[in-house]
Amino acid sequence: MNRDHWTPYAFLAAPVTIYLVWVIIPIVQTMVLSLSDWDGVSSTLSLVGFDNYKRLLSDPYFIRSLKNNVTWIVAFVFLSLPIGLAMAMLFNNSMKGSRLFKTLIYLPMTLSFVVVGQVWSWILEPKYGALNTFLRFVGLDSLARPWLSDPGIVTYSVIAAALWRQVSYSMILFLAGLQNVPREQVEAALVDGANGWQRFRYVILPALWPSTVVTITVSIIDSLRAFDIVHVLTRGGPFYSSSVIANYMYIQAFNNYRMGYGSAIAVVQFLMTLVFILAYLASALRREVDYT
């Protein structure tokens, strides 16, 4: 038998097996659990069909969590992308200190969400926190809010803390993408008399399309996954106002002994993420055909 024929498969066998055992099979198990009423403790369980999913449709706390996730997605895509892109454009040159700025802006990315959450819970503390103290200091007392207690604004406060870290991620992705913009095209446009904005709009932006797709997909997946920062800042409170589906799933599965219900939430989260991943893969595979 020709050795080249089966060597790739031999190399693939180990990683694929690991992936199957530790990722695929647990996903299938979770899907089965979501059709049961298991409490995570008993050694027996009974299958209840789609009852858990039916309950999700009318669960007011789940609906609120879902709405918050939509807010997260909108904020991550429409705020972290433009700001990240602007910063990437700003620092994508050899001006003095550009490397320093890039490093400083990248630093939040090195912190875990738990640390980010802890730091921001001190900044947003209503009486002595840095933000409110600053606002009172410059005379903007009326803007000082209970950032993490007011049910109307708490989600936005949590998102702001997460964005602080997410923007640096977008910036890095766009910086990498900018390196791939063909210089000849930009210079040709310059020679043709295009001004800065026109160069950006008609040459750079289209060339950045692959990076943009990656950044959008990553941002959406990260916003659906958000858990640690919500858990540290507010625990999803006050009374579920800042809850997101990952947080709600954790509470149901691990605090409330409703593992079956928690699994159903996990499956919903998985399917939502899957939609975006498949869209990304379709676009990426199509692009590979175009650009090679």
Added chain:
Amino acid sequence: MRSNRYALLLTLTVCLMLAVAPILAAPARQPLVVNSYYSDSASSKPFEQLVAMFSKQHPEYDVTVNVVAHEDFKILLRTWLNSADAPDVVTWMGGERMRYFARKGLLAPVDAVYTPSGFDNQVAPAFRNACSFNGKLYLVPRDFEWWAVYYRKSIFEKHKIPVPQTWPEFLDACDRLKKAGLTPIAIGTKNMWPAAGWFGVFNLRVNGLDFYQDLCDGTIAYTDPRLKNAMDYWKVLLERGYFLDNHSSYGWREAAAFIYRGEAAMMLMGSFITDDIPASLADDFDFFRFPVIRKDVGLVEQVPVNGFMIPARAKNKDAAVAFLKFMASKEAQDFVANTQSYPVVYKGFQSRDPYLQKGFNLISGSDGAMQFYDIDTDPEMADIGMNALVEFMMFPVRIDTILRNLEVQRQRIFK
């Protein structure tokens, strides 16, 4: 080359012998595995010392202690109870938290720990309820916390406020504190359970032990007018602004810091608050029993009990019983009381520490004891209930809608 090979062979043989030797040399001791959540330094060292004391008295047991942080412990416990490799002893709490597992047959009865004298001769009777299920004992209690109103003596003295014993006196104290520019009551509801403490105390003072027990068991509707009546007393405090502003931003320790800084005066909290009070202020703190609201209702307090359980799947139950007999002994409990200032459960406990003695008298002078809302009711109901209490504290006018929603959830959970 040859000498290198011989050197390697020799080294390997020596290593093998060293590895095997301890196994061959060790005496056949009975293993005992204890999983504990005493993870912070104030509680882990005393427990290590207790285990050392036990090992000295019983060298025939080889004790292994696995310490797991509290939050992780709560989740891992279920895995341990179901595993074929279950530990022999686990730390845990009493009440519904224990009954949840006992009901599913995951715990072994611990009546053997109290033979021959019997539970009621060794432990103060107030604790029996928290340790039993269906007539058998499943928790070996060791220590408990009491809930009372902690306050700064210097603030009360400065504003000449006497320690309140009745509801009107309590309102008067709060009013005077507020007029002096202080926050009368500090509370941190980020983790929700401090609000459950207030919920419990109003139910116990206005409606009594049986009502509150039935409410936790899910047999009383949340729309019952007696519950609304109890909440109305709470509403008075909320509408007069006696609580800390923006309390849902704070964990309980951050809220207590307002009292340490002298900006607030009182906090309804468990006796473990003493672990958090800065040493310089320790002498300035005292506590009083939550005031009487209705004279015809008995004095019942919230007294969560901590102790040990034996998983049904434990392999070394005899070793576990021996270990727990030691933990239930006066010697071990006195050690805990002296090193950690926790009150312990054995009958006739006397402490040289006046603070501890006052706490113990608070309990023995009560007509009954409950655990705590989130320990005594179904976990899912507790989560929804506590969230509702935080919402009520922030928006007291929503009380009717809140109670109606709670009732809908209760019917779904306890059907």
